[in-house]
Amino acid sequence: MRAEMKKRYLGLILDLDGCVYVDGEPTEGAIEALKKLRGIGVRILYVTNNPEVTSEDSASRLRAMGIECSPEEFLTVGEAVARYIASASGPSKLLILTGRGVEEYCRQMGHRVLSLDEWMEAEYLVVGFDRKISYRRLTSGLRALLSGAKFIGTNPDAIHPGREGPEPGSGAFIVPFEYMTGMKPLIIGKPSRVIMELALRKLGMRADEVLVVGDRIDTDVKAGKAIGADTAITLTGITREEDLAEIPRGLRPTYVFRNLRDLVEKLYEQNPSSL
């Protein structure tokens, strides 16, 4: 790819796990790369499908690794779910079968978070990665849907890598409800355009001003394409160099970088024309 083809994006929409850090450790060159981007005024928004965290949690985590940031630079799937429901239906009654991050944002946004026994009141069922999955949670969620609750899913990941081996992804917790009811969820997190449009609004930018960066083709690249943005893969997480040849044509990223340092060098340092 020729240097003059490269664009100096005003904003980066960055994935966290697999891109900025892996197993709690910053990826190679990430700390310096993010510092440089900050120094030249590139706006960053970290967008994550993790339903267990809040922006405050994520910001503390990055700061503990030596990466400067503020909670306003994050958009979690929990915040996206809470905002989507608020704008679609106003304050609503929600049965939430996923992480604490989703619950906290939903409460903050004025929604009522129901207990498992209150399924008959649910206007929305929100399902995603659920460490607390149980027979009672499955039954309450099923009954909420059959009683007319709308069906929201955080994200469709099948599995994700854990420290000790593969772990169930959010999609594994959503499919039982699809199977039991025949209903399809509205997905809010990446690769859905719902979270990506909220990301652009939070940045105050248009899709052609941002680059969407992550380690997963089916999540991050797909999400970028959903809003028509340019996309980049970093080879620091799920996607390996040998996987690149097998990416379907419609999902090929605009760029492939070894890591975030490589991204900064190629897009901003070898390309010194002003922003």
Place this chain on the structure above:
Amino acid sequence: MRAEMKKRYLGLILDLDGCVYVDGEPTEGAIEALKKLRGIGVRILYVTNNPEVTSEDSASRLRAMGIECSPEEFLTVGEAVARYIASASGPSKLLILTGRGVEEYCRQMGHRVLSLDEWMEAEYLVVGFDRKISYRRLTSGLRALLSGAKFIGTNPDAIHPGREGPEPGSGAFIVPFEYMTGMKPLIIGKPSRVIMELALRKLGMRADEVLVVGDRIDTDVKAGKAIGADTAITLTGITREEDLAEIPRGLRPTYVFRNLRDLVEKLYEQNPSSL
């Protein structure tokens, strides 16, 4: 249907829940009907997808309702799973994520039932209705499959009626593993021909000598058709009279009876030619 078309079957393969009893109470006329069948020498085999029970449990339950029977007259999905694996692979190491009935038969049949931590040793993963579903169980099952375990499912029911409302069916516990791994399970319980062939063997009869009776089109009738047997629906459980018009052509039962009393009257009493 003309009386002379009706056949006096030597054996009946009967469903339990929804056919012989509902919510722990015998269905209308069931006690007398089963007594008459016994009296005229019709062999009965109760076949159930319930993974939580053993034949002894089921026999005690029927006897408590006043229905004479012995444990040899039952075939549970647990016994079918244990026998299938024994005949396919000999004594094997199993990770079992479903009810106690399956575990007991598998132990009796000489299989080793692994703990959740022993997933790496699993030769088979057996999944079905699982009151104890948890994140840890999902993770162990996932890792067993990714390590090469064969994938067995008890039965694909989406939901089943409970006393207080719909409850998740076995299929809801199986689909997460399909979704996470892309693998398809071998289904052993109804409507699979696997359990039905074991049923014929247990009765010592051919498919054209038996009638398969139950309350569910997608389970009992489909199971009967899987072995080419005649089938009957009783309107005592899931299937209602108004559902009959919507049954797809390929799944129409040979007979529809109001209940087991109606079956005995129509097939054996108005049709007194010898067996």
